[in-house]
Amino acid sequence: MTSDAPSTPFEHLDDVVALPRLSGLALSPDGRRLVTGVATLHPDGDRYVTSLWEVDARGEAAPRRLTRGAKGESQPAFTPDGDLLFVATRPGGDDDEKARLWLLPAGGGEARTLASHPGGIDGVSVARGSGTVLVGASAHVRSSDVADDAARRKVRDDAKVTAILHDGYPIRFWDHDLGPSMPRIYALDGSAAETPAADPSGTSGTDASGADVPAPHPATVVDDLAPAVLRDLTPDAGPALDGAAWDLAPDGTWLVTEWVRPEGRANLGTGLVRVDIATGERTDLLVPDATHDHHAPRVSPDGAHLVWVRSERSTPHAGPRDELWLLELATGAQRRLGADWDGWPGQVVWLPDGSGLVMTADWQGRGPVFRVDVTTGTVVRLTDEGVFTDVVVAPDGSAVFALRSSWEHPAEPVRIALDVTEGGFAQVTDLRGPAQRPALPGTLTEVTTTATDGTPLRAWLALPDGASADAQAPLVLWIHGGPLGSWNAWSWRWNPWLLVSQGWAVLMPDPALSKGYGQAMVDRGWGRWGAEPFTDLLALTDAAEARADVDETRTAAMGGSFGGYMANWVAGHTDRFRAIVSHAGLWSLELFLPTTDHASYWAREMTPEMRAAWSPHRSVGEIRTPMLVVHGDKDYRVPVGEGLSLWYSLLSASGLPQADDGTTAHRFLYFPDENHWILKPQHAKVWYATVRGFLAEHVLDEAPADPPATLG
Template structure:
């Protein structure tokens, strides 16, 4: 038995979430998520990781530099950043022992001294403190602020709460984002200087920004003089554009750094150590005939002059070499996410890591010889690693928590689509699968749609399915990243038909194997993968069961109720246009005969619950054998441990009934 057999054991596995390197290169810090004592929720804590701590290579030798826990609180800690002197700043809603406990649970800013001892609260705001950046003794942070006089904001928040007012009056778009409502406050940036005990001279940098800083990404230049931040610019008809602006920390003066019609500039952001250049992303606005494209953009901080780098690589994370001579980035690439090196103005990106892993959380050592990152993969949970910047050699570091061991095998397969394109994917095979004992088969379709199966998934965990005997195919069809712009162009505006053709081609290859049972097969997917599960249900009868999570059903309805209607309207056109009719899965309701399990969370604002309610009613009135697993308190993802147990146990029971031919047994978790 492994932790993937009993879902309760699986959700209890601790998870490494982040990695930060101290300015002198002597310490790494990771945020680790684990079950709270009540077993009903997760909490986070900060752990110290030694940059050279690795298991001994000699037989019988022990590890050196064991990771150790830095923080302990019921509320947890996030947003860790090092100060120039090596102290650690983080945000937490833990109570301040030096102040009266008023029951407030908004995150404040805390400082943990390098030499050890108790953490102390150094700043707080009525609307809490979000992302934090620091350079020298300068600190910049984001906070949610109500419109009006800042002096009485705390009283106004309390009055609103005491009066039982939750109403929000909107005068613009958007009004929601992923899983939370926007307003009544708006994001603003503040700055202060680290003093002996508190953050001193705290003042606002961006008064009355309106909606410009919603979900902002920002960085502080190494000299602490300038903040570079995204700035949302409203356009006509509910559209918007995202610029990058530079804000002078001393005066608050703002100038536009990067702005281009039809493009958004944003994260990941990184300012070169010499303060002269900025690495960021530039994403073009799509339309009916223009597909999604994201580029690494490097620009001069003083003039804004710059250009694209790294070709078709979509940047996921960036970090500068300490001498400002190169940028390291990670980007999806053929089912992996390697580290690349890019020389500004120097041509193509050079791949540094050559393994099958995926990397995030880049940190470059002060001497430029090492890149630290979280290393993971389809069969590898995230953990700290170091990469030799010269050779690309990778060494795993001692992790705050052990990686879970997977049982089974991971292999790569490819197929040729009907238009000649190569389609590749990962195939997870359960232990013992063979010609004598072929495994039942699951097609698992990724979300996005502009995405890729290339990393460990805590939510969409194929190894749980493998532990229960299934072979799981995770393909990258059209619209997947890491295969060049042509792969995205192939599926643009042709979601269902083109994607299904790609999936059919690679499924055929998988089912031709003698260690897979070509008769006992199912399909499942979430988000765009759920859209494709719905599409396949109405356009194929090859699967015995289909699981559809957080799925798009009626495209016209979805595009007008999602949290980002303007984005989807660019690809689909105005409401009621031909593309909605041609690509909407609900149009093929009368062709659906495959049993379906519908899953949705009520707090999902990206794919609103109305999609599942409409799908469920359509299946009911059409008498399609189906079930509806509903989560009143979850969003696009099912995040609470108990609900994750219910999700997997219900999916497994549904598949056991229809794919394996077993008698239906209602899981205890939903009894």
Template sequence: MIASVQSVDESGTGHVTRLWEVDPSGKDESRLVARSVEGDFAPAFAADGTLLFLSGRARTDPAGDEPEGQDVSLWAMPENGEARRIARHPGGIAAFTCAAHADAIALTADLLPGTADTGTYAAARRARERAMVDAALYEETATGAWSAALGPDEPHTFVLRSDGPAVIAGSQGLAGTADTAMSPDGSLVAYTRAATGRDPDTNTVVVAVAATGMRRRTFSRPGHQYYRLAFTPDGSTLVCQRQREETYDTEWRVTLVAFDLESGEETDLLPEFDNWPWPGRAVLSPVPGDPTMWFTGDERGHCPVFRRDADGTITRLTSSGAYASLCVTSDGATLYGLRSAIDSPPRVVRLDAATPDQQPVFVNAADELRSLPGTLTEVHAQGDDGFPLRAWLVLPEDASAERPAPLVVIPHGGPQASWSAWTSSWNPWPFAARGYAVLLPDPALSTGYGQRMQERGRGQYGGRPYRDVIALADAALARADLDAARTAFAGWSYGGYLANRAATGTDRFKAIVSAAAMWNLEALQTGTDMHAYFRKIFGDPRTRRERYDADSTHLDAARMKTPMLIVHGGRDHRVSMGQALSLHSDLVRLGVPVRFLHFPTEGHTVEAPNHIRIMYETVLNFLDHHVLGQEWRRPALL
């Protein structure tokens, strides 16, 4: 079994990936794949068992010319011998997928508008470089997404077959993703065309003939988007995730569906499944004629593995933890994947493919975490409508009734998300190491608590979700080992918005940290890559102002008194810098103590390891100053 392992580089400012071999039995220690180098990632096996992977490693021309550029290419690693590059593309390859039983590979890579193949694309790139032009003309899409600028390149799907040249199967759309699948026999390729400015909430699934690129079927549904495509073993059906985003009048709804490629019929595979776990990619049994599938999804602070049988019966296979990267053995009897939890980083595990509520078998992996500076428990409360609420509570090692710990409340982003897995950003354990307890609440709009959790929060961004967080905080602070007089509130993205709501709604907290947070909801409409999404939720601000007036925290700025630390990335396209600048100017104008930690090269999340360390140091020093009364310590590198 081959895994891609990411680690911090020698400089401590970035990440590097290498390929590791993991013994499925767990008997032998994991080891680096022979001849793998830094920059190898995304391993997969071709139909003949050859290891394929993506890499930015350079390749020197045998004639002795200078090494070629380090764009990401597709490489093959024979069992004995050096890696060889089997596909390259100007600007790099974003992703690939292999046919299970044929010598065919689908690649995702870019083309410029007006270019038809790799050759014309390379010439167009060279022409732009010679003319020193980096401008982009946008016609149907936003200029950025999450943390990156878009265009002018557009992602396409290419098919490589041993019996002919590469075929361009079709465009994935201007803002498309690397969401591609191949039928097991390599005859069909499926990909998504992204939503456009004309239909911002609807994407299209395209199934094309791999040898020619000609379309065989297209599937779409107004107001819905499809992701994470997979073919059944006989290639007759395409299974994928279907997502209906929240609107002014409807809640989020995510399910798994199957498209019959002959009839075009679409079938909901989870019609009665009310866990609302936001099911992930379906992992289909590779056994011909076996319709069993597996998937993961949030459930009450966990993300278990579920099994769906032919009759629609759903069985939960794991009792705790958060699972990802599932794969199934060729006989359909065993699953492998990654398991993490709030108190456990990801580890490779083995599961029986049918046993309910089992404990995983941990397979040896490198660099396991040996200890944590505290313990994990749960807190329970009731919402103002009687709905049962829960949260994780991290307690530092020395918390007791004699030495109650200060508490930091940290709601998750999203809002459609849940605290269930290990995270590198906003991880609670650095806080615990400093002596803080951390409450990780799942309020209204969180996933894993049934559709009712969405209904009770719809249209109330700063209403019921915020009240749920406060109810859980009150329940936690009823414990003798927590100090109700020393509390703080911190959050990122939607959690940062709730931090802004706390700043304008109460003075009970000693300090507030607002990271990548919404402040002025009307201004957000024109400054985010998801303007159509937010307008669906809040309505047109010119004609339906009710939710803006109720939930835009900037309207209550005059109530702010609590010292605040703002954290924001300069390349954030989801919540633009304008939101942070507006919040900062309001705090300065009102005379509220404020500090602004700005990362010019980061996006909606802080990702560079050195920046994450700086963020933790700044946040913890800020809390120490305002919550514990210690002298302010400015980080040395700032």
């Protein structure tokens, strides 16, 4: 298939990995300045470095670069005075240098270190009213203070010991080992010294074109000879704060945080506790029980109420259920918000006057912003197209700012007016962001059909330019992970346009277990992974193949994580696809359960009967389709043993013949230093090049492509 469409970045892997990527959003107290992170490719091409950029909330001035740290900056947060806080590693330091908390004054031109920690600063939170600052950092579980933590780290480093002795569960999370350091929350007391020194980060600004904007005086950094004191508010937390979200009361006198508790044998529950900033005294607000956990606390502007997500725990036959609840702190009274709304809350932010909330959620293949009335509990959808993240509210409550993405464009800053509607939705205005939308090599449309049980089904379909009845496009079925997920937002890792640019049509379905379609959509696939999720995928594939511009004789399937599980299941239960790619996929549920990093969660669903009925490894003899297996060794969510077991099973027991020399049409792409995702830019290029070559060989009948030179 040929096309006269102009060239796009997606035709060349080098161009794609070089595209800038936005993340995070902070709003100044006066509502005029937005700050976002922009990740760009390091000149060495081996990593991304994030700088902070200012975006005019009015949409008038051009975006301006604020920081130039050699190792990047993250987590912007404003003080009530308009100063900008951020976390960064001191430029020019060695590889052992830890991230510190920095301050860039509202007037610009100077940056200074506010605080440091032996384990590095992980996060920052600022009280909206008082300016109280809290930071998150990890300390040795038995350390008594910051100095003791530094000493314990030195002992381990000098002895070159990395071993960890555990006495509880869990011991790993996604891609890193837990312990001997565990997260704690610290109050920032005092201020840093004020001795100026040359700042190699060069925090003077640049405009959107990259030209320098003169600073009022040379950028400086304050030496850290007398850093602020970090006062430990949670010295006995142990593993209770691992992955915890917290919120600081507007007056800065207390905070509420998630608190993880052990329950029985290797089980965990999450509750909410209140911590007094002056004393560190802890009070239970919501304690987990046999059926519920509590997450994502947000304190009201007047400090009188709390909203949180109450999560009903799953059972072997029903999935989890997330609900938005309101707690009156003075009385302990609780009530559900949005009882008539069949969705799961995402990010939740209070309106300044406390009358309501704005909330994001997955919804019908999108991620709109909703408004929640605190008095009535009514939920109203505000936006139409796109997925909105990193929501912040204007100080006067007139607007919401967010990053918006979709499968048609990466994240970009927008303003959502809360007092203007167009066609039933709020007015959304594009702001002048630091990155332009890349040109796409095709178009996006939707495919709909009905499941065998009558459930409506939908999917996104990305089509190459020029696809028609006379120039049909081969089809790739992309299966999302989760399994509680949705194909709704732009992804740099699983990006369909890299295949579309090569002439492929890419189908991205939301089958049973997908979010945004009501609780029934989750429950109908719960504990039945090879049933409704599988038949839904095939039904949507049938609907896509029925199109005149799609070639039903040239198809492939691929997926990662739970999508990798489904790819493995598909391989053993149909031969309709000519190639299958399984990335970080579950293969033997019996072996997966005790080795994953969070077995207690999966054990609620994976009964012995479920594991026996729906484990892909039991159908290895039926696999006659060439498979590309991809796995990273540092993957703790789906341990590499799943990939190794799948690979051995394919070579020893699948229905695909082997050559006399023992080689096979199957392939195993192994990354020794990657995790559940393939994150390094050069590895991402290898991943895409290998996948594209594998599909072209087995689906398009092209000659086997030479592997990338970097693979040998």
